[in-house]
Amino acid sequence: MSTLERLYTEYGQSPWLDNLTRGYLRNGTLKQLVADGIRGVTANPTIFAKAIVGSTDYDEQFAALTAAGRPPQDAYWQLVVDDVTAALAVLRPVFDTSGGTDGFVSVEVAPELARDTGATLGAARALHERIAAPNLFVKIPATEQGVPAIREMIADGHSVNITLIFSLTRYEQIIEAYLSGLEALVERGGDPSRVHSVASFFVSRVDTEVDRRLETAGTPPALALRGQAAIAQAKLAYRLFRERFTGERWQRLATLGAHPQRPLWASTSTKNPAYPDTRYVDHLIGPDTVNTLPEVTIAAFTDHGTLARTIDTEVDESAAVMRRLAAAGVDMDDVGLTLEDQGVAGFHASSQRVLAALATKAEQLSHR
Secondary structure, eight states: OOHHHHHHHHHOEEEEEEOOOHHHHHSSHHHHHHHTTOOEEEOOHHHHHHHHHTOSTTHHHHHHHHHTTOOHHHHHHHHHHHHHHHHHHHHHHHHHHTTTSSOEEEEEOOGGGTTOHHHHHHHHHHHHHHSOOTTEEEEEEOSTTHHHHHHHHHHHTOOEEEEEEOSHHHHHHHHHHHHHHHHHHHHTTOOGGGOOEEEEEEOHHHHHHHHHHHHHHOOHHHHTTTTOHHHHHHHHHHHHHHHHTSHHHHHHHHHTTOOOOEEEEEOOSOSSTTSOTTHHHHTTOOTTEEEEEOHHHHHHHHHHOOOSOOTTSSHHHHHHHHHHHHHTTOOHHHHHHHHHHHHHHHHHHHHHHHHHHHHHHHHHHHTO
16 A cells, blocks of 8 residues: 555545646556545646646647637636546546545636636636536635635535635635535535535645744744744644534534535645655644645655654644744734735736747747
8 A cells, every 4th residue: 555545544634636737647647646546636827837838738739729719818728627627537536436525626716816706706607617527626715805705606516625725714714604605505405415625724835934024033932933833823723624513503514415624735845945845744644634745745755754643733732833923923814814915926927927928829820
């Protein structure tokens, strides 16, 4: 049994791949990763930009689309939809054998819509209609404007991956949107057992931003807290997950077949070379969770990661870390909003970069 298979069978955590490229679909790499224990795929505008701009795998189809009169933006979305559709087919057996727990592929709404509730909702619905597969997750950013769109998507009976969660405050709002969305779905006569969701809680980026603030403060107590914020906050997020998915309110939904919205640990590659390369896997292992991993982190964890249940250990110490961070002047809600803004801006920049590259390529093709 592989390390990734043991992560799931012995510790209840589903390892997903944080990447999607046409090359992986054509040469069997994705299929092999699934055979080795990968149970889902996530992608975002940055991943697609790197795949499309950084290879020739898409050139033939793009040329055909533009020759048929499709503008570059429409052609881009066709490339994305085709990759997602192919990946959904690879992961469908995992979805079927897991009873719908795993086997998902995620595609994100256009990042420029992140501050527009109505536009986000319309785009998310359109993606679910265009890619009509039960193991599709449409990703919606957890912005203030995204929260009501998330609730409505759940109330519609659609499965969603909520992305760019950086704080406990926002995470609590996301859980509430999921629960109230399920309740609205039931009131409309819908079947909650057909709805799945994950809440993507970002990790390493939190340490990057908090460490920057601690180093700016420069005091010995502040500097001693470097590298502690992300894991502590994730452990408290898991405690919140356990608290909110128990009790009378949840049991009413669970009795009707509703599934808990699992926490997904995202941004789990180590950004600071001073930290161990498996840091954000080793310390966040536990049941009913997902960890979405880039290839470099999969390789590192397979080689020298530590398999042990860690997500619900030292939780009281994690709460103490949060108190010490506050005493050192670090406002974790402000950290979350800062990272949310950076995340939305970064995805938007990636989207614009790939569209500009495709527009240039379309112009070149038109002169051939």
